[in-house]
Amino acid sequence: MKKEGKLRRFQELLERENKRVNLVSKQMSREELEKHFEDCLEFARYWDATGKLVADIGSGGGLPGMVLAIVFSEGKFCLIEADSKKSAFLTMAGRELNLPNVSVITERVEAIGRDDGFRAMFDFVLVRAVARLNVLVEYGLPLLKRGGLLVAWKGRNCNVELKEAVRALEVIGGQVKDLKAYCLLGGQRYLVAIEKVKETPEAYPRRIGVPEKRPL
Numbered sequence: 001m002k003k004e005g006k007l008r009r010f011q012e013l014l015e016r017e018n019k020r021v022n023l024v025s026k027q028m029s030r031e032e033l034e035k036h037f038e039d040c041l042e043f044a045r046y047w048d049a050t051g052k053l054v055a056d057i058g059s060g061g062g063l064p065g066m067v068l069a070i071v072f073s074e075g076k077f078c079l080i081e082a083d084s085k086k087s088a089f090l091t092m093a094g095r096e097l098n099l100p101n102v103s104v105i106t107e108r109v110e111a112i113g114r115d116d117g118f119r120a121m122f123d124f125v126l127v128r129a130v131a132r133l134n135v136l137v138e139y140g141l142p143l144l145k146r147g148g149l150l151v152a153w154k155g156r157n158c159n160v161e162l163k164e165a166v167r168a169l170e171v172i173g174g175q176v177k178d179l180k181a182y183c184l185l186g187g188q189r190y191l192v193a194i195e196k197v198k199e200t201p202e203a204y205p206r207r208i209g210v211p212e213k214r215p216l
């Protein structure tokens, strides 16, 4: 099956399984879901994940990780999702679509970031609709190689979140490298690219739940 066919098939699977498991909003129409796919694909306008190791934090129904794994079949995608029902859907979809470049981990990202098998391994870490930037910096940067990029999908609150994240960037070792603005889903959207510029101090990420409860 070609990539366009796989994207369509993935959308059908998502629509079908969303009736049983909460993968995306129940009220979302087919047209809206298509826009969410477009939002994920915005990444491919600026970056190339061919031959790269990519993590998607809080992948949910597979946005953006599964969509981009279909597009970049030569990249290796690791979808990290704490909710076991959602991760079971991701595993099923990866199998159904014959995507050997996708692996799914059912775990909180704070635990993955402290695991030597994953820490400092990735070229890209993607994250969409999971938490505010100051929290995402602590979730994402530990997973990256030095020089790797954390790419976060953000809405109109982006500038406020960027200001809030100054301390987290300093402590964890990140630098805003790029900000891509576009209009979609009825408003202003941004891709924020943060480069890992130094090794993450041992103490981070903190214990499960702490980054969100007490952001840096």
Ligand SMILES: C[S@@+](CC[C@H](N)C(=O)[O-])C[C@H]1O[C@@H](n2cnc3c(N)ncnc32)[C@H](O)[C@@H]1O
Binding pocket: 024, 057, 058, 059, 060, 061, 062, 063, 064, 080, 081, 082, 083, 086, 107, 108, 109, 110, 127, 128, 129, 130
């Ligand atoms: C609002 S959904 C967004 C899903 C998807 N990224 C999207 O854009 O549609 C947030 C997802 O992140 C997962 N999540 C939140 N915190 C997490 C963490 N610390 N580790 C792993 N997954 C997490 C939740 O289980 C949920 O599926």
